[in-house]
Amino acid sequence: MVVRFRRRARNEGRPTETALGALAPAGMVATVIYVLFIGLPVAALLVRAGQQDGFLAGLSGDLVLQALRLTVVTSVISLAIVVLVGTPFALLLARRKSPALRVIDTFVELPIVLPPVVAGVAMLMAFGRNGLLGPALSGVGITLPFTTAAVIFAQIFVAAPFYIRAARIGFAAVDPAYEEVSQTLGVSPWATFRRLTLPVAWPSLLTGLTLAWARAVSEFGATIMFAGNLTGRTQTMPLAIMTAMESSLGAALALAVLLLAMSALALAALSALLRRPGAPA
Amino acid sequence: MTQRSDAAAFGRFAVGLGAFRLEFCFSVAAGDVLVLFGPSGAGKTTALRAIAGLARPDHGHIAIAGRTVFAANNGAEPAEIWVPPHRRGVGYVTQQNHLFPHLTVLRNIAYGLRDRRGALARRRVAELIDRLRLNGLEERRVWQLSGGQQQRTALARAMAPSPDLLLLDEPFAALDLELRRELGAELRATARQLDVPVILVTHSREEALALGDAVQIIDAGRTVALGPPLTTLEQPGRGRVARLVGVENLLEMRVAARLPQDGTMVCDAGEHSLETPLADGCAVGDAVTVGVRASDIILASGPLPQSSARNTWAGAVSAVTPRPPGYEVALDCGGIVLRCHITGASLESMSIAPGMPLWAIFKASSCFLLSE
Numbered sequence: 001m002v003v004r005f006r007r008r009a010r011n012e013g014r015p016t017e018t019a020l021g022a023l024a025p026a027g028m029v030a031t032v033i034y035v036l037f038i039g040l041p042v043a044a045l046l047v048r049a050g051q052q053d054g055f056l057a058g059l060s061g062d063l064v065l066q067a068l069r070l071t072v073v074t075s076v077i078s079l080a081i082v083v084l085v086g087t088p089f090a091l092l093l094a095r096r097k098s099p100a101l102r103v104i105d106t107f108v109e110l111p112i113v114l115p116p117v118v119a120g121v122a123m124l125m126a127f128g129r130n131g132l133l134g135p136a137l138s139g140v141g142i143t144l145p146f147t148t149a150a151v152i153f154a155q156i157f158v159a160a161p162f163y164i165r166a167a168r169i170g171f172a173a174v175d176p177a178y179e180e181v182s183q184t185l186g187v188s189p190w191a192t193f194r195r196l197t198l199p200v201a202w203p204s205l206l207t208g209l210t211l212a213w214a215r216a217v218s219e220f221g222a223t224i225m226f227a228g229n230l231t232g233r234t235q236t237m238p239l240a241i242m243t244a245m246e247s248s249l250g251a252a253l254a255l256a257v258l259l260l261a262m263s264a265l266a267l268a269a270l271s272a273l274l275r276r277p278g279a280p281a
Numbered sequence: 282m283t284q285r286s287d288a289a290a291f292g293r294f295a296v297g298l299g300a301f302r303l304e305f306c307f308s309v310a311a312g313d314v315l316v317l318f319g320p321s322g323a324g325k326t327t328a329l330r331a332i333a334g335l336a337r338p339d340h341g342h343i344a345i346a347g348r349t350v351f352a353a354n355n356g357a358e359p360a361e362i363w364v365p366p367h368r369r370g371v372g373y374v375t376q377q378n379h380l381f382p383h384l385t386v387l388r389n390i391a392y393g394l395r396d397r398r399g400a401l402a403r404r405r406v407a408e409l410i411d412r413l414r415l416n417g418l419e420e421r422r423v424w425q426l427s428g429g430q431q432q433r434t435a436l437a438r439a440m441a442p443s444p445d446l447l448l449l450d451e452p453f454a455a456l457d458l459e460l461r462r463e464l465g466a467e468l469r470a471t472a473r474q475l476d477v478p479v480i481l482v483t484h485s486r487e488e489a490l491a492l493g494d495a496v497q498i499i500d501a502g503r504t505v506a507l508g509p510p511l512t513t514l515e516q517p518g519r520g521r522v523a524r525l526v527g528v529e530n531l532l533e534m535r536v537a538a539r540l541p542q543d544g545t546m547v548c549d550a551g552e553h554s555l556e557t558p559l560a561d562g563c564a565v566g567d568a569v570t571v572g573v574r575a576s577d578i579i580l581a582s583g584p585l586p587q588s589s590a591r592n593t594w595a596g597a598v599s600a601v602t603p604r605p606p607g608y609e610v611a612l613d614c615g616g617i618v619l620r621c622h623i624t625g626a627s628l629e630s631m632s633i634a635p636g637m638p639l640w641a642i643f644k645a646s647s648c649f650l651l652s653e
Contacts, residue, residue: 175379177375178379180333180335180366180373181373181375181379182392183365183367184333184369184371184373184439185367185372185439185441185442186367186368186393186395187367188367189365189367196381196383200382200383202383
């Protein structure tokens with residue numbers, strides 16, 4: 001997590017590199033191997049996409065455009081809900097200490113380690129037609145599985161922990177003593193949150209938001225179990241790629257390049273925002 | 282402990298924090314500095330926090346600038362009057378200063394002002410930057426400041442909204458001696474000029490003497506002494522208080538003779554004897570504790586041939602320890618060790634070293650009786 005406001009040590013000089021000295025050659029080899037390992041497939045994807053017939057047609061094809069629109073819309077809605085619910089939740093986790101909250105705190109991170117397919121099955125068991133809440137939901141005319149809403153459910157389930165965890169760490173790093181001083185300066189608790197807590201925790205929140213969004217966009221397993229793979233309704237980009245691989249490699253490559261571009265853009269935007277001195281106050 | 286009706290801030294309240302309980306009563310006039318003095322854990326910070334509204338007393342009342350900000354009867358819940366911290370008009374500076382890390386010096390100072398970008402706010406901030414000599418540092422990040430600059434920024438920030446009461450919790454503790462004095466003087470002048478009452482928590486006798494109009498000594502949640510700094514700190518009447526304010530030499534003695542014609546009496550302990558001012562209510566044979574401040578003792582390489590000082594003890598130096606800005610010399614006078622404070626120059630010119638024989642000379646009026 002990014003901790004930006006640490007006080008800089010003055011005149012401590014450059015650290016000695018004793019440990020690194022011994023391992024430097026191994027480090028360099030490892031670096032080369034790692035860069036190739038990640039870089040080669042990415043480069044291959046781009047090269048292959050450039051050569052592929054029907055790549056440009058694929059980019060503007062119905063399958064791609066529908067999947068793109070659905071992915072953007074659902075991930076933005078998911079993220080909005082995650083922020084709305086996750087922010088006060090994370091603040092509570094960061095500030096209150098109680099046995100119950102400690103248990104919940106551990107529980108929050110469960111979806112990070114849970115295989116998404118299991119999450120999908122679990123959601124079917126809860127909200128499906130024959131699930132725990134199924135009868136009650138259909139009683140009021142609500143069907144969740146295999147709808148766009150189910151896509152959003154799946155995304156929130158897997159993505160929320162990334163934001164909540166980062167936000168909790170960010171809020172925990174703001175000593176409540178600062179908030180007390182802020183209040184003695186005539187600033188109300190709510191304004192203190194807006195003018196002090198939020199800006200100081202901002203780098204963490206932003207990092208969490210980016211990770212959560214990336215996770216929501218790439219969501220596959222839970223979605224296909226709980227929401228299915230219906231073009232235009234539940235077929236997000238990862239699902240569309242899998243479908244297209246069977247019929248049109250051009251469309252699949254177009255989707256893959258698009259997702260790659262979106263991810264790279266998000267990463268670049270994040271680091272640009274974090275480098276900016278002074279967050280919004 | 283009476284509450285003056287002209288006090289700008291006063292109150293009497295009790296706070297319970299687990300097993301700890303603070304009973305506190307205070308009163309401070311505009312432009313005055315009330316010093317809270319006492320050992321760690323005595324309840325000084327808790328007192329400040331309760332006044333600021335950051336801790337909730339069980340019962341009592343607190344008034345600031347003619348407005349009751351807290352009032353509750355014993356056990357009555359919820360409090361009958363409770364003004365939240367952000368409406369109390371109280372400036373609070375902590376030891377760690379808690380400057381906001383995401384803001385520049387300028388914006389830290391302006392933080393508590395309404396309409397922070399208005400002309401009025403800008404004038405106020407500029408005035409404080411001038412007064413606390415922060416010119417040129419306006420756009421710095423707070424972690425780029427020195428300790429003294431940080432503390433000055435914290436003071437400026439607390440003063441900017443023109444508080445009705447300023448609470449300072451060991452604001453200079455992290456600073457070196459010189460800076461401490463300098464900032465203390467600035468604070469003193471500023472409080473007078475702005476006519477704002479100040480409550481200052483400190484561990485330092487020097488600071489309490491230099492800055493306080495009154496000193497309130499707190500121990501284990503209770504006020505054990507209250508009065509002008511000189512009388513409270515220099516001639517503390519009670520044993521517990523004397524120990525708290527650090528009278529270096531406390532001698533267990535017995536009254537040997539009363540000399541009303543000289544206004545003195547003779548006390549002795551074994552073969553040691555000394556003269557103290559005559560005290561009422563103690564008869565020959567009574568046990569007394571005599572206090573002598575380390576800085577009131579003169580060290581000489583021989584007994585003075587003729588002097589007005591009534592007490593001269595011979596001894597040998599048992600230890601010399603640095604005690605900035607000077608040194609503390611422990612003089613073993615045959616069973617009783619006297620602690621004496623001298624300057625580095627004296628130490629050098631007399632070439633004082635352990636083992637050296639010296640004479641301790643002090644006036645009868647430098648001795649005072651402590652009644653437990």
